Amino acid sequence: MIFLRCFLHDISYFCAMNSLMGLIFLVIPLLGCSFVGWHVWMILPFGNVCKAVILGLMILAFLCIFFNFFIGLDGLPTIVARIFYEIGYSSLFILLYLFMLFLLADVARWIGILPREYLHASGVGSLVVLLLIVGIFTYGNLHYYNKVKVPIALKSSKWLKQPVKMVMVSDIHLGYHNTRTDLAKWVDMINAEKPDYVLIAGDIVDFSVVPLLRAGMAEEFRRLQAPVYACLGNHEYIGGEQNSEKFYKDAGITLLRDSAATINGINIIGRDDRTNGHRKTLHELTKGIDKGLYTIVLDHQPYHLEQSEREGIDFQLSGHTHYGQVWPISWIEDLIYEKAYGPLTKGKTQYFVTSGIGIWGGKFRIGTQSEYLVAELSNR
Numbered sequence: 262m263i264f265l266r267c268f269l270h271d272i273s274y275f276c277a278m279n280s281l282m283g284l285i286f287l288v289i290p291l292l293g294c295s296f297v298g299w300h301v302w303m304i305l306p307f308g309n310v311c312k313a314v315i316l317g318l319m320i321l322a323f324l325c326i327f328f329n330f331f332i333g334l335d336g337l338p339t340i341v342a343r344i345f346y347e348i349g350y351s352s353l354f355i356l357l358y359l360f361m362l363f364l365l366a367d368v369a370r371w372i373g374i375l376p377r378e379y380l381h382a383s384g385v386g387s388l389v390v391l392l393l394i395v396g397i398f399t400y401g402n403l404h405y406y407n408k409v410k411v412p413i414a415l416k417s418s419k420w421l422k423q424p425v426k427m428v429m430v431s432d433i434h435l436g437y438h439n440t441r442t443d444l445a446k447w448v449d450m451i452n453a454e455k456p457d458y459v460l461i462a463g464d465i466v467d468f469s470v471v472p473l474l475r476a477g478m479a480e481e482f483r484r485l486q487a488p489v490y491a492c493l494g495n496h497e498y499i500g501g502e503q504n505s506e507k508f509y510k511d512a513g514i515t516l517l518r519d520s521a522a523t524i525n526g527i528n529i530i531g532r533d534d535r536t537n538g539h540r541k542t543l544h545e546l547t548k549g550i551d552k553g554l555y556t557i558v559l560d561h562q563p564y565h566l567e568q569s570e571r572e573g574i575d576f577q578l579s580g581h582t583h584y585g586q587v588w589p590i591s592w593i594e595d596l597i598y599e600k601a602y603g604p605l606t607k608g609k610t611q612y613f614v615t616s617g618i619g620i621w622g623g624k625f626r627i628g629t630q631s632e633y634l635v636a637e638l639s640n641r
Contacts, residue, residue, distance in 0.1 A: 290353070293360045294323060300363040306384045323356065325349030334437055335471040342472070346437040351398075351623035354587055358397060361589075362390060401587065401625030408450060408618060413604070413636040415576055415611065417555045421640055422526045428456040428487075429634040431561070431580025432617025434496065436467030439619045441476040447618060447633075448484050454635055456487045458524065461514070462580045463494025463534060463561030467621065470504045482512035489514045490522060492531035494561040494581065496621075517559065521550050527638075528556040530574075535562050543568045555638065563614045566599055570607040577612045578634075584616040588628030602629075 298316055305312050326349040334342035369375035379386040413429075428451045435444060451459060466473065473479070482489065491514050497505035509516040517531020519541040528550045533540035543558070550556065555575050563579035584602040585591035594601035598614070605612040618633050620626070 290323070290326075290356065293356055294320070297356060297359045297363060300366075300380070301359075303381055304383055304386050304390065306382045306387060319352075322348050322352040326353065333469075335469050339437070339472060339475055343437045343440075347623070350438075350621075351625070354401075354623045354625055355394060355398065357587070357590075358394060359390075362393060397627065398623075398625055401623075401627040405620060405624045405626040405631055407631070408447070409630045409632040411615075411632050411634045413613060413634050415636050415638040416641045417575060417638065418641050419553060419555045419575070420526065421555060421638065424637065424639040425458070425525070425527065426454070426456045427458045427460055427636045427638065428454050429460045429462070429578050429613075429615070429636055430618045431462035431578070431615050432464045432494070432583060432619050432621070433461070434464055434467040434617075434619040434621050435478055436469060436472045438467055438621075438624070440472075441478050441481060443619075444478055444481045445484075448481050450633065452484070452486050456635070458529075459485055459487050459489040460529070460557070460559060460578060461489065461491035462559045462578045462615070463492050464496045464580065464617070464619075465491065465494070465514075466497050466500040466505050466508065468496065469500045470508050473508055479508060479512040482514060485513075488524070490517055490529050490531065490559070491515070492517055492559040492561055493534045495534050495536045498534060498536040519546060521546060523550070523554065526554055528554050530556065530558045532558065532560040535564060543572050543574075547572045547574075563598055563600060563612075566605070566607060566612060569612070570610040574610050576636075577610065579612070579614045580617050582614060582616070583620060584629040586620060586622070586627075586629055587625055591629055 298319070301316060301319070302312055305315065307315075325345050329345055329349050334345060337345065366375055366380055370377055370380060430447075430451075433439065433444070433447070491509065493502060493505065493516070506516060506518070515522065517529060519531070519533045521528055521530040523529075530543075530546050530550070532543065532546065547556075552573055556573070558569050558574050558577040560569075560577060560579050562581045566577070569577045582594050582598060582601045585594045591601070600612065600614050602614050602616055605614070613634060615634060616629050616632055618631055620631065
């Protein structure tokens with residue numbers, strides 16, 4: 262009872278602090294669970310006991326999200342924490358696709374395309390749903406592990422000492438989800454490009470630095486054979502920005518937090534994440550730099566893109582959106598952001614909003630891709 266009271270108190274506090282997030286993470290998924298649960302109960306060709314067991318397991322998988330979110334995983338053994346993470350957050354995406362599948366089936370039944378018997382105590386219907394879900398998410402998982410190289414040609418009329426090659430990534434999301442093994446592969450992939458610099462547009466950390474420290478992930482970053490510059494993302498704030506800053510330092514990453522660095526005739530400005538409502542304006546950050554040099558901005562969240570154009574920035578790298586990770590969330594991202602994914606030019610300023618090399622939640626990419634950018638900067 263004490264645990265239940267504490268759990269309900271945390272939910273109430275969370276909803277009170279942010280009603281919109283409370284709506285998204287509580288009400289909508291619960292309504293979706295009810296819709297999916299009713300359809301699963303109706304379509305299964307088993308007795309009530311067997312149906313109850315299957316639905317119970319589905320509910321437990323979904324409840325893992327609340328455990329992860331409100332209780333936390335850092336107190337658990339790493340392997341147990343990974344299981345809770347994978348099951349809980351993967352269930353969100355599976356729930357979404359079951360919802361869409363059953364909704365489509367209902368529409369098909371209403372207009373007379375799909376016979377009613379395929380949705381009620383149907384072995385055939387149950388098998389079709391199972392095969393579709395397994396097929397979709399097997400594809401999504403395999404597609405996630407295919408990291409796509411995106412070449413970018415950056416041309417400048419400003420003086421450059423020499424052509425520069427940079428690997429740019431964002432949204433690595435290391436933790437219980439993306440492990441040291443994953444990071445080691447990505448480091449090898451980046452080193453194979455032989456870049457002059459590596460730029461990271463935030464969200465190196467997922468929810469906590471604890472699993473990064475346990476696994477010694479800083480050592481993997483130190484294997485990178487080029488200087489690394491990065492800004493903070495919103496997840497560094499979730500994990501504690503001071504802890505994240507210390508990890509950056511241990512990993513040999515130069516953190517640009519509302520600060521700039523000039524390297525071989527190139528300005529790199531790293532903005533603090535907009536989670537910090539008191540971060541410096543881009544105008545303030547450009548006051549002390551030589552605007553005659555090629556200037557790159559790292560800004561995790563792609564809001565107010567016009568600011569870089571106004572300040573005469575040459576290139577801005579952003580991430581954060583993941584481009585929704587799975588369709589049709591990508592369509593929602595397109596409605597939220599001026600540019601949710603890909604290249605953009607505003608005036609003389611070039612932008613790229615990357616979908617990220619890593620991922621949050623379930624390891625699925627459906628209709629989107631995990632990627633890293635290889636930028637070649639040279640004179641016109």
